[in-house]
Amino acid sequence: MPKLDISLQEEQKSFEVEVAAIEKQWAAPRQSHLKRPYNARTIAALRNSIPAPSAASSTQGVKLWNQLRTHNENGTCELTFGTTDPVAVSQMAKHQQTVYVSGALCGFSEVALPGMDHADYPWDTVPKVVTKIFKSQLWHDQRQRQFRLRHSVEEREGLENWDYLAPIVADGDMGFGSLTSTMKMAREFVEAGVAMIHIDDLAIGMKKFTIGQGRTIVPTSEYLDRLTAVRMQFDIMGSETLLLCRCDTDHSEFITSVVDERDHEYVLGATKKVGPLQKHLKDAQAEGKDLKAARNEWMESAGLKTFDEAVEAVASKEELEAYTAELSKQKFTSLSTRREIAAKTVKQDVFFDWELPRSSMGQYLFKSCVKAAVERAVAAAPLGDVTWARMDSPVWKDLVEFHTEVRKVFPDRLFAFGYTGDYDFAKAGFSEEKVKTFHLDLAKMGVVWQVQPIWSLQGLNLVTEQFGKLWAEEGIAGYLRAVQGPALSTKPMTDGFEKLSYCGGYLADAFFETVAGESITERGRALDFKRH
Numbered sequence: 001m002p003k004l005d006i007s008l009q010e011e012q013k014s015f016e017v018e019v020a021a022i023e024k025q026w027a028a029p030r031q032s033h034l035k036r037p038y039n040a041r042t043i044a045a046l047r048n049s050i051p052a053p054s055a056a057s058s059t060q061g062v063k064l065w066n067q068l069r070t071h072n073e074n075g076t077c078e079l080t081f082g083t084t085d086p087v088a089v090s091q092m093a094k095h096q097q098t099v100y101v102s103g104a105l106c107g108f109s110e111v112a113l114p115g116m117d118h119a120d121y122p123w124d125t126v127p128k129v130v131t132k133i134f135k136s137q138l139w140h141d142q143r144q145r146q147f148r149l150r151h152s153v154e155e156r157e158g159l160e161n162w163d164y165l166a167p168i169v170a171d172g173d174m175g176f177g178s179l180t181s182t183m184k185m186a187r188e189f190v191e192a193g194v195a196m197i198h199i200d201d202l203a204i205g206m207k208k209f210t211i212g213q214g215r216t217i218v219p220t221s222e223y224l225d226r227l228t229a230v231r232m233q234f235d236i237m238g239s240e241t242l243l244l245c246r247c248d249t250d251h252s253e254f255i256t257s258v259v260d261e262r263d264h265e266y267v268l269g270a271t272k273k274v275g276p277l278q279k280h281l282k283d284a285q286a287e288g289k290d291l292k293a294a295r296n297e298w299m300e301s302a303g304l305k306t307f308d309e310a311v312e313a314v315a316s317k318e319e320l321e322a323y324t325a326e327l328s329k330q331k332f333t334s335l336s337t338r339r340e341i342a343a344k345t346v347k348q349d350v351f352f353d354w355e356l357p358r359s360s361m362g363q364y365l366f367k368s369c370v371k372a373a374v375e376r377a378v379a380a381a382p383l384g385d386v387t388w389a390r391m392d393s394p395v396w397k398d399l400v401e402f403h404t405e406v407r408k409v410f411p412d413r414l415f416a417f418g419y420t421g422d423y424d425f426a427k428a429g430f431s432e433e434k435v436k437t438f439h440l441d442l443a444k445m446g447v448v449w450q451v452q453p454i455w456s457l458q459g460l461n462l463v464t465e466q467f468g469k470l471w472a473e474e475g476i477a478g479y480l481r482a483v484q485g486p487a488l489s490t491k492p493m494t495d496g497f498e499k500l501s502y503c504g505g506y507l508a509d510a511f512f513e514t515v516a517g518e519s520i521t522e523r524g525r526a527l528d529f530k531r532h
């Protein structure tokens with residue numbers, strides 16, 4: 001094998017040049033808000049000796065960044081939706097600035113074995129869909145450009161000119177494994193041309209949106225490690241790709257471990273001297289009792305509380321004040337320190353055991369609240385560009401609290417928000433008027449990117465069902481009335497077979513012409529002009 005033809009001095013010099021370039025990129029306005037736990041020298045040494053294929057992702061990332069910053073300045077927002085279909089994406093170009101590739105949708109329509117969104121599909125499923133979508137965008141961009149440029153400058157004035165290259169935002173779920181799988185996934189996304197990916201704090205295999213029970217988050221430290229792994233991979237590739245820090249802390253019921261003291265405030269323990277939950281369940285099983293009922297019975301008997309609530313339950317007013325005053329001297333306090341403070345400030349013994357309620361898989365019970373989500377979002381913010389606290393329902397008070405509190409620490413923070421298909425706005429107390437301005441009210445708090453992630457599931461299902469009925473009942477007459485007619489007469493025209501432009505006929509002709517000369521397509525075009 002030939003050796004690299006480079007002297008030691010040249011090698012060192014090119015390394016120093018690379019380090020300087022990285023430092024310059026990190027200091028530029030696009031990235032200056034990011035704080036890494038590593039330095040440019042470490043990253044430069046982790047790079048290949050030729051540039052990584054990240055140009056498209058960088059271009060799209062910067063484009064998205066500028067779009068979002070502009071929305072932020074104007075108090076407006078981008079409203080997009082999720083799809084995995086290139087045809088749908090081509091129409092989105094007319095009304096949306098961005099495209100969302102949803103993991104849930106990929107899990108329904110892009111895998112051999114579909115299923116409910118438990119993020120249980122292979123780790124490269126979503127990156128592959130991004131590849132498909134981005135290539136389709138490039139194709140539309142190319143065929144539109146070629147179509148336009150075969151016309152004179154004057155003629156072009158009246159031709160469509162859409163921005164087909166809408167930045168793609170994609171679902172990276174929880175990173176799909178350890179640090180190296182998270183890095184591989186991030187790399188595939190960048191190579192696919194993604195503009196932004198989101199990474200959440202759910203435990204692997206613990207995304208449960210069906211029965212609700214059992215949604216589990218990882219410790220703050222593990223969440224930050226995931227985000228750092230993605231950031232590092234972006235840096236190794238020198239890409240400008242955006243990282244959206246999503247946290248699913250809202251309504252999570254468990255946490256996998258108590259290794260990080262930042263989470264201790266929210267872990268629930270038994271405050272009554274009961275036996276362990278697992279033993280109670282085993283006994284119930286042996287006796288043939290209903291396990292769900294047995295679990296509920298145990299939960300009620302255990303007096304579940306956080307440590308602070310346990311203190312509050314036994315302390316006098318003065319003792320509680322002394323406890324709280326001592327506690328507020330530091331930002332995060334571990335359980336053992338909390339115990340020490342309680343021992344000093346509260347006369348009565350505080351019984352609290354977070355081991356007793358642990359699940360059969362070892363999870364601890366977690367009491368989710370907006371404050372916990374805010375703390376995670378604040379800890380994560382320096383690693384990413386945008387923040388999203390996924391919420392199960394649109395509780396306006398919580399939304400205001402979350403975004404206001406994060407902005408107290410990061411005044412320019414950009415946020416994302418996801419509308420799930422079954423949000424019950426009426427139940428959440430919204431009037432019709434308030435729903436109408438909901439997205440704009442959110443935008444005023446910096447929520448500049450808003451997505452209906454699963455439109456393809458709810459919307460496309462609905463449209464397909466309606467069309468299926470019409471077609472079965474009315475045949476071609478129904479088709480002409482409800483589909484072909486409006487598609488051909490809508491202005492701007494819904495792409496379909498418009499002058500062979502949308503379907504790429506002229507682009508294919510251009511390839512033939514370039515290779516074999518004009519004559520090869522003459523007959524075909526003559527026929528085409530007759531048709532239109």
Ligand SMILES: C[C@](O)(C(=O)O)[C@H](CC(=O)O)C(=O)O
Nearest residue numbers: 102103104171418420421453
């Ligand atoms: C955004 C999401 O991650 C997705 O996969 O599309 C889902 C969507 C949903 O459940 O509506 C999520 O919010 O977790």
